[in-house]
Amino acid sequence: MITMMSLMRPVSLLLVLLFLAVPTTAHPIPVTSASRKIGIGGWAPIKDVEDSHVRELGDFAVEEHNRREHGELTFDNVVRGETQVVAGINYRLVLRARDAGGSAADYQAVVWEKVWINFRQLTSFVHIES
Numbered sequence: 599m600i601t602m603m604s605l606m607r608p609v610s611l612l613l614v615l616l617f618l619a620v621p622t623t624a625h626p627i628p629v630t631s632a633s634r635k636i637g638i639g640g641w642a643p644i645k646d647v648e649d650s651h652v653r654e655l656g657d658f659a660v661e662e663h664n665r666r667e668h669g670e671l672t673f674d675n676v677v678r679g680e681t682q683v684v685a686g687i688n689y690r691l692v693l694r695a696r697d698a699g700g701s702a703a704d705y706q707a708v709v710w711e712k713v714w715i716n717f718r719q720l721t722s723f724v725h726i727e728s
Contacts, residue, residue, distance in 0.1 A: 691709065
């Protein structure tokens with residue numbers, strides 16, 4: 599015998615499948631005037647390079663470079679920088695560091711950071727010719 603409950607199961611399943619098959623019109627990433635100017639995944643300037651976190655990243659980049667290359671650079675300051683939202687944040691920093699003799703030079707370092715899992719990695723560190 600067919601009951602009302604036995605008829606509702608296929609209908610409910612059909613409604614769920616239809617709901618999943620219908621595309622939504624919502625954008626997965628909001629498009630703002632800032633994202634139009636920069637472009638999603640683009641680089642945005644760091645407004646305050648004296649910020650303690652930005653300085654910490656600059657110091658980290660120099661220390662990590664020294665560890666990898668057996669270098670003797672000393673971090674001085676961040677000259678300018680940009681951020682890029684990825685799976686975390688990339689920080690592209692132009693920083694000034696001094697060698698063992700005290701001579702200052704500029705370097706470009708990219709640090710990838712995921713603060714929620716306490717992850718930080720130096721992905722590049724290159725000398726910038728003046």
